[in-house]
Amino acid sequence: MSHTLCFETICVENRQLKNLSYHEARLNRTRRELWGYQDHWSLAELIEIPDSIENEMYKCRLAFNEEIDNIKWEPYNRRTIREIQRVYHESIDYSFKYEDRTELNTLFAQRNDADEILIIKKGMVTDSLYCNVAFSDGEQWFTPSTPLLPGTQRAFLLDSGIIQEAEISEADLPKFRWIKLFNAMVSWENAPELAIDTIA
Template identity: 85%
Template sequence: MSHTLCFETICVENRQLKNLSYHEARLNKTRQELWGYPDHWNLSELIEIPDSVENDSYKCRLAYNEKIDNIKWEPYTRRTIRKIQRVYHETIDYSFKYEDRAELNTLFAQRNDADEILIIKKGLVTDSLYCNVAFSEGGQWYTPSTPLLPGTQRAFLLDKGLIQEADIFEKNLSKYRWIKLFNAMVSWENAPVLEVELIG
């Protein structure tokens, strides 16, 4: 399948673009690996925050391939997550942040009465629909070493030493107490935390 566009979702707070260097690194890596474009984009030069963006939390969504296709701005409202449903796909591939999320949306439709999904691939935990995840054991937080998409917030937290990578097998989930869901829009401090036993 041809994926014509990829995108970055960048958090904007107090009219400041957050973790921009991580988004820039992923975007430039994507353009090089998917399409062979060697030029390096400096996002701080390419993105101009419009006057309509206020001091609240906003989402900047930048779609691109060879060039920037579009940039959209919208106020951000946090989702409420009370229950998670595990779903399964043995071959799903979302190693780049494709605009085409049809496979992921099909999995999300299997959530029953849950608010979120936890995607299992070949017995290993990957991600939720929109978030990377981490699990607590003995005071340490571990994030799967097998994410579908290594997120920018995940990279930031790994660099800061707040989380560690580990192979997390579905069969071993019960050894963890908590699950935390985070992404570019949801900082570690504001990330939802649920008991692992609430994963259906």
């Protein structure tokens, strides 16, 4: 039995757990595919919001493998992103939300003076350090079909028709005008939207 930990980061706002069905689906898929468990966890039953959590935005971080390892609650502070640095890795694998993010952190250390990275794998655009990404040609928003980790916010946006999936190579980047970065904690409405030339 592997003792690898995975985790879910769930946005809590006004004491409400956001997009819970998407987190629950990914958590149960992770448990099934990594460890062979067939039982279904209900996050609404497993997570009790502490009385100390107020109406501000909080991050609920649930670490698990065969059982829940721990649940942590932290106030959420938005990051400021002004410039993005392209970085490259031919074999990085983050297909499950592993607690061990050593490879990702090593790539982040290559960002020079930038605030964020855009990871290119075998010529294809994937993700940033913490976010999925989408690109606009001025009319529609497209998210790469090659993410390192398909996020819960990404799944929600695809299901809602707000973004579409497309193959996006590094060579395609100049075709776009804008990039947005989003994740479970950063809704589409609050996602940083930057000009494509902010990607170094």
